[in-house]
Amino acid sequence: MTLPGPLNPPSRLLMGPGPINADPRVLRAMSAALVGQYDPFMTHAMNEVMELYRRVFVTSHRQTLLVDSTSRGGIEAAFVSVLEPGDKVLVPVMGRFGHLLVEIAQRCGAEVHTVEVPWGQVAPYELIADAMEKVQPKLLAVVHGDTSTTVVQPFDGLSDLCQRYGTLLYADVTATIGGNEFLTDAWGVDIATGGLQKCLGGPSGSAPVTFSAHAEAVINSRKSIEAGIRAEGDAVASHPIRSNYFDMSMVFEYWSERRLNHHTEATTMLYGARECARIVLEEGLERFQARHLVHGRAMMAGVRGLGLGVFGDVEHKMTNIVGVVIPDGVDGEAVRGHLLQDFGIEIGTSFGPLHGKVWRIGTMGCNARQDAVLTTLAALESVLRREGFGLPAGGGVDEAYRVYAEATA
Amino acid sequence: MTLPGPLNPPSRLLMGPGPINADPRVLRAMSAALVGQYDPFMTHAMNEVMELYRRVFVTSHRQTLLVDSTSRGGIEAAFVSVLEPGDKVLVPVMGRFGHLLVEIAQRCGAEVHTVEVPWGQVAPYELIADAMEKVQPKLLAVVHGDTSTTVVQPFDGLSDLCQRYGTLLYADVTATIGGNEFLTDAWGVDIATGGLQKCLGGPSGSAPVTFSAHAEAVINSRKSIEAGIRAEGDAVASHPIRSNYFDMSMVFEYWSERRLNHHTEATTMLYGARECARIVLEEGLERFQARHLVHGRAMMAGVRGLGLGVFGDVEHKMTNIVGVVIPDGVDGEAVRGHLLQDFGIEIGTSFGPLHGKVWRIGTMGCNARQDAVLTTLAALESVLRREGFGLPAGGGVDEAYRVYAEATA
Known part of the structure; x- marks a missing residue:
């Protein structure tokens, strides 16, 4: 094999369900020089990203940050950090991505219940309410906008239902965030996970996520700092999160002022994610x-x-x-x-x-x-x-x- | 909060253990325009990446590709795809990243055995051989070069030991790949996982990985295509891989000519990974x-x-x-x-x-x-x-x- 030349992608207008053309400003931001993992510029940029995405998610959730994976990994990070084997999850399935939530929850060992509606329809509140009463799940996991069917699920009343049963409310906003109204706090959403490659106009590969104090407490109750960097007094859980990479309790520590080493933040993707949010908020x-x-x-x-x-x-x-x-x-x-x-x-x-x-x-x-x-x-x-x-x-x-x-x- | 301006990182010469300065050619490649997920240009670029990294890993392993995460996620993808709860793993611990392998294997539910040597030393062959005889693990997981201690572990004889006990040989080459001799096939390594942010001169966020036919067979025996896209005759495993995102059997399908949809490939990171390998091979x-x-x-x-x-x-x-x-x-x-x-x-x-x-x-x-x-x-x-x-x-x-x-x- 001869060596291929430098990249030269063809000109495309990407009018599909995403990924779409990245905003040129995002690509330019992603060509910025790297700095070290704990450089003051880097940790400041991480803090800026947290604040920028709080504004995009319309939330005051402290734990608003990036998971270094595609949007699918963001979903898994949320689920595996919250769900223990046997935990009950309720998923309204309106299309492909409802099936994906079921699939990911099952991989976490959860007991998954569904309500299904034909593709192209939203799930009626009554259907969800009945199932909530029956299942009383730990997590109600809802796709906000399912690109497979183009419909957006109303969240009216879901937060009240969740409060009644002590349920965490999760929203997959990969396909909607930025371009469709989504009010994390006003709608009482505990966890939302997104991606850059739809309305935010960036490449796939970084997942903006937000977690309420309630979700954070559930996750931190499972915290177990890894042996290589554990300090005296650090937690060792009896039933730790079944993933290291997606263990949000450790990712929270990494994004906190403690800056406990976990993965090496994907700097270039962070630069891109920062610019995506900046562009949205600059326009308003x-x-x-x-x-x-x-x-x-x-x-x-x-x-x-x-x-x-x-x-x-x-x-x-x-x-x-x-x-x-x-x-x-x-x-x-x-x-x-x-x-x-x-x-x-x-x-x-x-x-x-x-x-x-x-x-x-x-x-x-x-x-x-x-x-x-x-x-x-x-x-x-x-x-x-x-x-x-x-x-x-x-x-x-x-x-x-x-x-x-x-x-x- | 007023809106922060565009990124303007300070000039840094990054002479730490990585991440280091990205090669300017890599950053330029990452500013190339996106194409669709199944655009012929994209699938061709994925195939090029496979071939380029076969040359970097010095292997003919078909399954040589990228995991869309940092190098830590690449490790987890390998482990969670291979290991079932209760499987035995042997890890020589020479430094921080040996501890990390232990940690990740434990999260997979594996029974982890270690041999430990003082930080700064390599593990003697005899120590590993004795432990292999005793444990007879499914996986021998070795950090090739542990940046925490700066030493590189010799692989002489490890492949023979693994063949004796039917063990898969895994190498973490995050810190060594490209800049230190590593011969996947000649050394009989079944699985190696790396990262871009060390010798390869790219940003963190993509993990080049390679899997032998043996490793692939072990992983594919656990294959379970997710419900949303399952076709008639597709596998449904009785003991599926405990992660969806890191399920390499599905990632293999995505990178195969079948192109079965899984995550949305992180296009910009792939562009960067492609250029990293191209630069290495251009120099030789x-x-x-x-x-x-x-x-x-x-x-x-x-x-x-x-x-x-x-x-x-x-x-x-x-x-x-x-x-x-x-x-x-x-x-x-x-x-x-x-x-x-x-x-x-x-x-x-x-x-x-x-x-x-x-x-x-x-x-x-x-x-x-x-x-x-x-x-x-x-x-x-x-x-x-x-x-x-x-x-x-x-x-x-x-x-x-x-x-x-x-x-x-």
Whole structure:
């Protein structure tokens, strides 16, 4: 094998369910020089990241920090730190990522109960309330926005239910954080875990997470400082957390003023995560979300303007993604292939029961903007026409323009 | 809180045990634009990474890839995928990272046996052989080079021992890979896990790993494809791996031509990991190691030229790090502080029994170069003199120059 040359990725407009194009400012931040693990600049940057993400999560939770893994690892860090074998967990399953929460909780040895609703629907409060009464779980684990189905789950009343049964409330906000309203404290959420690669406009590989004092206490009751660095008086739990890497009690110590050595913080990813949050807050969280809302609406209107159906409960649609019903007789993968190869535009396929039936088109992060929406709609129209699907000329772009006109009126 | 500005890290020469300065080419590679998770460019880049790291690990192991975590997560991924509760593990403990292997194996529920040697020594073959006969473990887990003590453990005979007892041989090469000879196949190593932040000259956050066919078979016997994406005929294990994120059987599928969805690959870290390996191989693995050897020698000679003692068994010293005995009456942390604040140079402190007694000075990656070595020695001399420690003027730099003169003679 000859040695491959330096990287030279093709130009892509990533309008799928994520990862999406990273904001150029995030990539620039990630090219900044490294400093040492305990350099005052580094520990200051860690503290800044905590404060920045408190504002993104709208929380005062002290333990708001990064897990050095993709968003999936953030979920596992939360679950494995909280759950002991045999602990009960309740998961409303509305799509692929509900299944993932079940899967991860089961790997932790938890006794997992589910309520299931058809993909594309939200779980009704009554369904969850009944199951909560029956199961009385240690953890209620809810996907806030499931990109596999494009719907966002209402959290009304969930915190009250959790208080009634002493349950911790967990939210997977990977796909929603930043671009959809999510109020950690106001909604009484104990634990939320996210990722950079959706609305926050960064690369996958770092998971912003937040833990309430209640969650922290549960986790710290299982604390066991590892032998190599244990000091006198340090905790040795009788039933320690079953992971070292994802042991949040030790990660909390690392991010505390004690700075107890754990992993070596992924500096470049931290730089990126810091810039992601900074960009959101510079625009302002509400304006950032409003922007996602208007471009998401424009995309949905454009899809309909092309004569295509929209999948799922649009009353509860996430701002940043739309499910598009693939018309009969159209080869969904052929369309995606032409969009990518000929136009450099990526849209998403689907998982499980929606595979081959639904495309998913995202409008998030720095791609939640007019030119990205209009270009995608025009390209989709071109490809569909060449695939032999009759559709109104310019109907997609026209409808999107109409939404923009209304938004600025 | 007002919003902090864009990142502007101070200029640092990172001459500690790692992380060290990232090679500027790696940081540039990490600012490349993202592509989609299954973009042909991305899957091609994943395949390139596999091939590049086979050459860095000197192996033909098919399963040579990245774990999306720091090097610590790479260790855990290997252990949790191989070890079932009650499995026996043998760990020679020569320093902090031996303790870490014990800790991680215990979290997996393994029955962990150790042989311990004083920090700064290697474990004699006979000691390991006796313990192997007694324990007959499923896994022999060895730190190749423990930065906490600066020594590199010989692997002679370990593979034969492992074959005798059907044991898998694991090596933690986080601190050695690239800059010290490590021959995965020739030494019969089944599993090795590394990191970017030492000799490879990248940031922490991605763990290159390699698994033999034997290790792969052990892991795949525990395979259980998660419910959300399970197809007919897919495995459901009776005793699944206790982690989803670190389930290497699923990670193998993701990196295979099947491309079964698991986590979302950390694209930017992968770009960085690819460039790290490319830089090593462009220089040539042997020349890369020879460079580490000469600059490591120059640093050690310089340290002695300053009248300072060198810690540990120097016959088995890693190429890329030297332990320096802090002289009596010198405040080690004050010296480190002045080096960092006044000269912008970082050297390392130590853990456990060596804390306050030994500094650790690294010469690795792009910092294994003459100007970095001479500058560090000159600065250390200045700081020590101002701390009141009498030492031969210019003796450190002179001795380093002498090594360079010999090396080019």
